[in-house]
Amino acid sequence: MILINYIVAICLIALGLYVMCAKRELIKIVIGMGIMDYGINMLIVSIGFHENGTAPIYTLSDIINGNLSFFVDPIPQALTLTSIVIGACVDAMALSLVIMLKRRYKTTDADEIRRLNG
């Protein structure tokens, strides 16, 4: 169950990287960035996942008994939330840059947007 999460996450990251390397359309490159982000988010959520875990509510007696492994780790979820927000911002920024590039270069083909070379 958890293994498949990891496999899917790695596949998503690889897919994202592949899209960034191989697709010439700028919007597709941005989509690749998004896919890679989702892969990593999935990985982080899976790290905190716990089979049959409960919400992270515990009492003092649990701490004293060292019985702390029955709940899902909340920190990775917090990390994921933050990371999703950041990812969304980055994608928005990238798309706005694509719009400006389309206006100035009249194209969204990465092969033609190469005035800075050499």
Added chain:
Amino acid sequence: MSNFYVHFPVISVMGLFLAAFLVEIFGNKNKHVRYAISLIACLGAAAMTFYLIVPVFFRGEVISYWMGGWKPEGGYAFGIGYEIDGLGLFFGLLTALTFLMSVLFSRRYMERDGHLGHYYTLFLMLAGSVLGLVFTGDVFNLFIMIEIMTFASVALTAFRHGKHPEALEGAFKYLVLGSIGSSLFLLGVALLYLTTHTLNMAQIAALISSKGMQPTTLLAFGTMLAGLAVKSFVVPFHTPAADAYATAPASVSTLFSGMVNKAGIYGIIRLTYILFRTMDKESLMLLLSILGALTMFVGVTMALAQHDFKRLLAFHSISQIGYVLMAVGLGTNLGLYGGLFHAMNHTLFKGLLFLTAGAVYYATGTTNLDKLGGLAKRMPRTTACFLVGAFAISGIPPFNGFASKWIIYQAAYEKANLSGNFIYVIITVTALLVSVMTLASFIKVTGAVFFGQAPATLEKTKEVPFGMQLPMFIMSALCIACGLFYNQTIVYVVNPAVNAVTNPAKYVDTMMGEGYAFANGIGPQPTTFTSVSIWDPVFWLLLFVIVTCAVTLVAVSGARERGPVSLPEKTDSKHATFFGCEESLHSHVGGSDLFWGFKKDLKGYFKVMGNLHSGKTNDYALWVVIGVTLITLFTFVFLS
């Protein structure tokens, strides 16, 4: 209130972020208000950072601060902690100095642009994020700061897209490649959390030290290292740096080279020396040194082929970061001293050079080497500052670049001698050679921009206003002072940072409670600076001045016997440039014509490099993916 200064780091970071929003709210209309807010925020943050020198550098304290008072409980750190040791403060000082100079420069430099409210907002966010990055003691917080930094950098790169559409292109590449780097870093953080269940750097260091390296930890290390390498723009991740530095406004380029790529180097040092403590592995040293050597060579050779002032400086920035990485990667104390000192010097002289490039742009409206020329007569102060920067970066004694490079060469060759590995000899030779090539390409800039004959379009060029000269003067003075008094600089500024790096026990203890580090097997090992050989630039300069005085005295006393000096009064043919008997015309040897012989012999190499730097986002992404994969695989295979 004896230790009121523990609040300073957090106030300075938050103050910069707060000011960023205040500028956006109040400063969009009134230019005085927005500049006042930015200047006060920068001055305040810088002053607080500089104040921390007293407790951290002089008294050797490590300052810790828990956000919201969430102290560690039961041996686990839950809250976000800020922790300032010598290393963090060292880079914090460089950051503070850079944004202070840049904000002073920005007032006049940016006056012709619109939307300056946004500019200062992003500027302050960039400054705050880098300061937060070096002060934070939490890995995830580090990631957030990296993301804010990338975000602000990208937006600032594209700031002048109205006049220069290439800025958009540079920004887009920077964003795409930067996002790969930060995603990888996040991946590493997640993996690290999987094994240690904490995000606090001090605790991670202690736990890894006691548990040893597991495969997951190793993978985390590999991906984090690769991510930070992308952020510090080492080869093969350097391409977005060249594009972004070249197209951003010069004040922003100063920030980039002065603090953004230093942030990556800071991360690498923190990661390898303190967090994972993997610098005792020969293979990692080899990896970092080779990466560094490759970076400096590729950077400098690409710089030789450039036609744009700022793009050339950008490639030099990459090349100098290679020096720092190589020296730090040697894993010896001397290497650390050299590397950190060079990082500091790089901030000084490269910041200065970008400022002069900005001044040239301000005065002439272009940075194309083939269109400039003869500015020395029209902008004498800028020329003088540029020469200081150029000599410093080329390592001409007695400027600061020489002192740090000199230590780096010694460190590299000593490392070669200790390890018996011939690769380090090659690295040493490369480092020495790159220095000459740096000189060569700055000669090219000097000849193409400041000396020679001015084209007709630049006849009316005037010196930049004093507001722009002041930061250049300060940086030049610091360049000369750090070169002359390099021993004192090392003892008072670099030494605390090196001690913090080699002695992480205190870092862990301050955060997690006394004795925590020792319990997890981190012992103290303080270090002192010992150079292989001696050289006293002050003495040399003294002798230089004495002899110069003597020569001048002889010259003055013999002035009657000597031939007369004939100064040009107006344009007459006696003082015109000799042109093979013809009337002298405007003729200027542009930047692209220099080094013809050199380029012809290495035609193959330059052709390949030119093709590789194709400018296509996909190609660059491929470089990054290949590089990242190789680094991760290398660490995974050779470090276990």
Added chain:
Amino acid sequence: MFKKIIANSMTKSPWIYHVNTGSCNGCDIELVACLTPRYDVERYGFKLAGTPRHADIVVVSGPITSQSKDRLLRTLEQVPNPHCVVTIGSCPQSGNVFKGSYSVEAPLEKFCEVDVAIAGCTPKPEAIIEGLYKAAQILKKKREAM
């Protein structure tokens, strides 16, 4: 003391800058012949300089064509003081066989002061050496008068 040393040095290291103003190359070849091992003017310290800024003696050959007149005068102005002007051959002195041609401006005396004129078409290397040596002595006098 230095004044004397400098004045003496003037005679011992005159550097030559050679301008051809439409010469048939006969005189030029003879001037170059002076540098060869057979005549070796370098033993007196003579040397060919690459630019008028380094020159002490400007050697002019050829009949000063109209095209080259301005260029010659411009070059002469760029030579630092003290300097001498030496003409080789008859052309710059009189115009030689080209005299009266619409495009020839000789003699050179019309435009500037000539210190030594070496006659002949072409003068022998011995004569050229003698002339240059005399020019070097004039150089010393000019220096002393400065």
Added chain:
Amino acid sequence: MPDILARLLDVLVVALHVLIFPGLLFAAVGGLLLAGIDRKVLAHMQRRIGPPIVQPFYDFFKLMGKETIIPAAARPGIYKAAPIIGLVSLSLMMLFFPIFGHSAAFGGTADLIVILYLLTIPAVALIIGGSASGSPFAGVGISREMVVMLGYELPLVMVLLAVAKKVGGSALVFSLQGISDWQLTNGCLLFQWSMIPAALAFLLIIPAEVGTQPFDVAEAETEICEGPLIEYSGAPLAIFKLNTAIKMFVMTALFSVLFLGDINLGQYWLLGGLVLFVISAVLTILCMTFIHAFTARLKIEHLFKFYWTVVAGLALVSLVLVWFGL
């Protein structure tokens, strides 16, 4: 009171060292004489009589007496200061060499990397001065000067590293004093067979560093009118010519320090200076005059290729041999 007198005497001795004996005056006179010897021997090799040995002195004084024309395109300050900076740093180089025992003002505080970098100052002064004069010929000249520098710097670096490793063994020795001390006990480095390629490479570097034919592409007076020096006249030109002459002396003296060791004649330091001068003269004739006499000027790309293949190859051979303990 005697303390102060003793201090004053010390200062006076240092001043004498700096200005007269191993410093400015000695370097200048020795360099000019070397240049004279070079010209005389060259003339004899070409079956000429040649100028007198003191000819460079005449040239120097003559140029001092000429008018200095500062061209309109030049920056007067840099134009005048560049040659003096070159002269002073070159003459200070002589103080670094531990050739006169410990009488040298710097004792043993110099090291190879410092020397390597100080050697670039005169070249940089020439380049900056040349480009400050604003002539396009100078532009071509400085670019060539820079390419020549790129050419010889690679082998020079390798030679110096080989010396440091050979002398140091397990602990590196960068200091010149250490190198000459080692040679006092172990004999000249030149006679260590693994160092012979390095010595040859160094001999080939000297003419490029000084800029004599066939490596004088930067100042080729027949094609680019003396390159960086084209607009120079009068006293600054005289000092540049003096710099070239001192460079001959400094480079050959560096060779004798690196490969022949210390000339320490104790109280007969004047004799030591003479011995050094004789060695320098022999080396000058060997590596500059001979090569000058039977070669024509190289093209810049050939020069660069020559240094990065042949000379760097020689230096590399030495470095590898030394590295593997031979």
